[in-house]
Amino acid sequence: MDHIPSTLELLQDLLHIDSQNPPGNEQGMVDYIAEYCRKLGIPYTTYTYAENRSNLFITFGTGSQRPLTLLGHLDTVRFDSAAWTYPPLGGEIHDNYLYGRGALDMKYFVAAAMTIVGRLHAMQDRFNGPINVLFTADEETGSSQGIRKVLQENKVRDALAGSLVLNEGGGFATRHGQTLTYLFETGQKSVARLRVSIPELPDTNPYFPTLSHEKILVQVIRRLDALKLDTALPRSVEDLKRVFFAENTDFSASDRRLFETMSQSMITPTIIHGGSRNKQLPAGLKAAIDFDCRLLPNLGRQEFLDAIEKAIGDLPVTFELTSFSQGYEATVGPDLVYLLETALQKHDSEIESLVPFITPGSNDGKYLKPLGCDVLGFAPLSSEQPFSSIMPLIHGVDERISLASLTFCEQVLQDVCLTYLTGDTIRE
């Protein structure tokens, strides 16, 4: 390969490859990236755990500095072509937007990482520490053919341990009045499923409905809805509140909702089981209700259960957590924030500040916390595609990235990687 293809060319090629999950088929993506690495002489390893499901790992550079890791997943969610304006595998450009499933989640980051690694490989003798790139399968449906298996490989574990990880999920613009702020993800909420069950009450009678199962159910919802869970907020959330809930800000209602979901623990009723014809409830139970719980990461499992017990009080019900995935918050020092902020501002001088947030969603990042990694959602998009505008496109129809965003991502990430790895300040 005489030259490195442009990030746009790479992304168009990646969008042509169908990696909808299910079923996955990330093999095509891995074959393409492996061919690219071979042509540029970049060492890589592939890990395959099921037919057509593959992961690819790159590591190079030496030095005592904490390693830097770029993490990207190769699968996408499914699409229904009929609903799209342009073909989801077409990689077509219309009005300066590139359309395709995965354009935002997250093949643009994969393409940018490929370009950057291609350039950095030739400069590795200047590095103070190694760089890793991990491209995974199966992120969209639980990662069982992806990062969860790859992290059992000693080579990958050892290289990734303790590293600073840049991943999807943040690096997005938000504007209020004249102020342009960027948000980056420094943690993920815990995700829990809570089931509250209402046993058959011995003395109920339809003619004297003083304590019906349905009434108890309503009371459970009311009490959990009124429950205030957050006593001490994580640091990142305090920063978010300071910026976004200060007086005299004029955010849209949808932005405010977004910030609220980032800064509070939330308990949402999702499924109610009951009724005389319901055959799915175990014997002895008359009704049950499932809650989806997104909790700030500093609230522990037991602390949460204690709070639920207290809120439910004397109601004749039982409850259990049917699942619990612990969230996390990365440790981010001022030097790192300065590095990211400076790279952003170099390519958009309008940007005033960079503020952390905790996401209510979850991705492969959570599997790296036990390895002592600090995982940041930092896959920057330009201010022409602000946070609120990309939310409906991720997993949605007509998923698209602006050409300006793609260039912005590649340039900002490259500056971050280069500055981090070589210690060179960003040249004007």
Ligand SMILES: [Zn+2]
């Ligand atoms: Zn994703």
